């Protein structure tokens with residue numbers, strides 16, 4: 559039985575722990591709060607995040623990161639992107655030397671503009687051959703309800719990606735392996751920002767034409783940007799690209815989409831932040847994504863417009879003029 563540790567007992571960490579257990583792994587979760595670990599062990603429920611999900615008996619939890627990591631062959635990281643480095647400084651040494659390390663995170667680090675796999679390599683001293691990124695249309699509440707979904711399991715290490723695909727394949731979760739780590743991570747991070755834009759548009763009363771235009775042009779800028787970083791353009795036509803873009807932009811279950819919706823409806827940024835209990839990665843990552851795109855000369859107008867609303871105090875209503883009055887251009891330029 560493969561032994562897996564999941565660091566982070568939030569929405570996706572918990573749903574992914576259930577996948578791993580349903581696939582036959584023995585799973586230990588690390589929870590920041592002792593009461594969350596206790597409820598998982600005694601009631602098999604994580605009520606703050608996924609109250610409907612009854613976790614399998616083979617999922618255990620502890621608030622001690624070193625106890626959690628002992629003996630794990632696979633270590634899964636599911637904390638907010640902007641906290642990953644600090645978390646690794648505190649408990650990164652709990653990750654066993656030969657363990658495969660999986661990132662479930664969809665963000666770009668502020669300041670360094672690093673992707674999560676790069677932060678793991680740097681702050682956790684992990685060989686890229688052992689780093690795997692899981693991404694795709696995977697809204698945690700739907701996965702927790704065991705609704706069928708697929709995902710990309712990407713790594714430059716063939717053995718590592720095969721091991722994680724094997725460990726997380728269930729009748730409701732189908733992993734596809736891929737070698738394009740850059741494209742997989744860029745797809746996951748940028749779609750959160752596009753979902754913020756779509757949410758704002760919906761919140762302002764716009765319909766499906768606006769949503770589809772933002773989604774499609776959002777995918778175009780994601781691919782243009784990703785290719786500049788070395789990604790395979792085909793990845794953006796797959797689950798970590800169009801798949802995740804569609805799920806996140808269409809669903810009110812998406813925290814990024816909902817965050818944008820509330821802004822579009824007229825709530826202030828401070829009000830929306832206070833009203834959001836879980837991680838909406840695009841809110842912070844729009845800034846680092848924009849910085850990274852500028853550093854490689856990639857034009858990302860939707861990301862730029864979202865950043866202007868979220869960080870420069872522009873009114874969401876300005877989104878329309880910011881995007882619609884730019885110089886006309888060829889669709890594929």
Ligand SMILES: NC(=O)C1=CN([C@@H]2O[C@H](COP(=O)(O)OP(=O)(O)OC[C@H]3O[C@@H](n4cnc5c(N)ncnc54)[C@H](O)[C@@H]3O)[C@@H](O)[C@H]2O)C=CC1
Nearest residue numbers: 566567568569570571636637641662663664697698836837
């Ligand atoms: N929820 C979803 O449907 C999906 C989420 N993701 C990604 O997974 C990553 C984790 O997201 P969620 O589990 O949804 O987030 P969440 O907000 O539901 O949970 C975050 C977890 O990290 C823990 N944590 C550890 N250190 C922390 C710190 N310093 N500050 C705040 N929290 C800290 C929290 O206690 C909590 O257990 C994100 O990058 C997200 O984009 C990816 C696919 C699906």
Ligand SMILES: O=C(CO)COP(=O)(O)O
Nearest residue numbers: 694695696697812813814
């Ligand atoms: O990444 C996700 C679905 O694939 C979850 O999106 P949110 O973080 O916006 O909820």
